[in-house]
Amino acid sequence: MSSLDRFSFVVAANCNAHNPSPFRDPPEGHRSHCHAYRTEEFAIPKLPRRLEGHVTIVTGASSGIGLSVASAFAAAGSAVVVNYRSHPAPALQLADQIRSNGGKCAAIQADVSNEEDVVRLFDTATDAFGRIDILVSNSGVQRDASITDMTLADWNTVIDINLTGQFLCCREAVRRFNSQPAHSRPSRSSGAIIAMSSVHEIIPWAGHINYASAKGGVRMLTRSLAQEVASQGIRVNAIAPGAIRTPINKDAWETPEALEKLLRLIPYGRIGEPEDVANAAIWLASDEADYVTGTTLFVDGGMALYPEFRDNG
């Protein structure tokens, strides 16, 4: 098998002759800034199997970003626990696919907001693969409403899954990392946690106060926990995805009108794909990021950069 993948990019040739920026399929709006385009093929080395010998739990892995992360981690050599709450079919299918490609995978049902479920998830994962090295705490939901229409159930569901669920999974991961023999570690750290946050850990979001409040909490959970466990050799980071093409935000990209409106918020000029997040997660989990802890990596095409100020405010 070749160690190179070939990718085509449409390159904005005249934007800046010395430094053309490769936009994958730039939208019309972006093209108007430039005079000409050409399609170029780039040969990109295939990612090395950076996570060989590791065991990773990915929560909320039956769709969207979680599914992509689980599949990318398996491709990077990690055994993967695909956690799901209420949709077994895609999780089981992914697990089959990973196993038939020679990887190690188990699909395990658990509700991350339930303490006993989380303990069972980690117990079952440890029984299956012997240890846990990485947690990608990804489960998340939205229950959008204006403040006057938001029910207590809408508030509680989002806080329970998106914030308390992160706490429960992180707590269990740290307990397991600390009880595993040091000599058996596949990486320099004693364990790595990646909390799936959102650009809304810093961008206020009207009509979504439950979600933005939970993600703001994830930001401080990540930083406080990183500070607390750094001396134990455990790294804790977050990823803040912007608008990524997944079912959770289908309304924002499904029609050309919605997509056009969304792209006004993304300086880089394209919607994100789940693989954009998965690639960042592999790096953060790997030894290449061994000195990185307590930070949030924004994977958002510049969405958090106050795009309204692009034209001088």
Ligand code: BGC
């Ligand atoms: C939300 C998406 C939204 C994106 C950018 C994410 O955290 O889940 O629904 O499109 O932030 O606003």
